[in-house]
Amino acid sequence: MNDIDIRPLAARDSFDTLTQLLHRAYAPLAAAGMNFSAAAQSPDDTARRAAEGQCFVATSGGQPVGTVTVRGPLDNASVHWFRDADTAHFHQFAVDPRVQRQGLGSRLIAMCEQWAIDRGYRAMVLATAQPALELRGLFRHLGYRDVGDMQRDGKTYRSVIMRKLLDRSPMRAHLLTLARYNEWATRRLLDEHVRGLPETDYRKDVGLFFKSVHGTLNHLLVGEHLLWFRRFAEGVSPSVALNDEAEPDRARLAQRLIEGAARWAPLIESWPESRFDGQIDYTTTRGQAVSLPFAATLAHVFNHGTHHRGQICAALTAMGWRGPELDLVYMLQQESIR
16 A cells, blocks of 8 residues: 555546546446446546546556545535535545555545545535445444435435534544444444354353343443433433343344444534533432533443443353454454555
8 A cells, every 4th residue: 555646636647547447446336236427437427527626546556546536515416415515525436446445445535534624624425325335334434424315316226425524623533433443342242243142151140240141231231322322312311220121132132232332423423522521410320410521421331331341252252152352453453454
């Protein structure tokens, strides 16, 4: 990746060559039935779309291996996300298949974000095909969240609209990283290690504070989602016991934990900066009124999840099953190569 240079589109660049790059990059999606414009557009289409904003080109050995175009609001857009005066968006995004999964896509998007920040935009939006799961995964790892959907004329797929705030404080960025990690670790533990656990081992009392894997997962559901999420999102203090079996069905329990973990990042994105410097007031399960630092208490919620996932990992190992690697640095390493 060190020999790849990213620069603004230059007069010497060939739209024929850029179009061939776009066709190569989108060929797998086209083969899957998604008729992205970039999969079949003409060089004239490429030139027109590049002229709609600032086009960036990534080159290696003098040949283009990536491109993207970023621009400001579209006054005539059919959905408000693309009309908002404080929002930029990017399109015609492509990375040559030969250099995919090496971080170039992330670098191109970072160029777009910096372009937008330099011009005072507060957010970035994009639209992509709902079935393009790998592409959506890249955007999610870069901090983009689903905010809507739409059906474009002539498309075989429905588009999902994704948005990212660009004017993030260091505290917001830190808490979003923790929320992203919480979701990543929850999914990895449940999908790759707990899902295939025999029922006897899943419900066996293995000496954990909440006895079994099932009991510990139920505590996570109660503590993180039925108590803390509602305290932060709704300002209420539910009355529920920490050892309640809130969800007896293991498949439904796993699904509720994964869905709940995915709700934190959009919530954090929605808060004004002043919220992070404030307090959170709530009543404990024992009826005691408490006022704590808002950001530090939210960090506790994610730390609490890490603590109990660690207990489950230890229990799996003790029962002879392979223990998952859930360190935060593993998630960061995965993200660095996208």
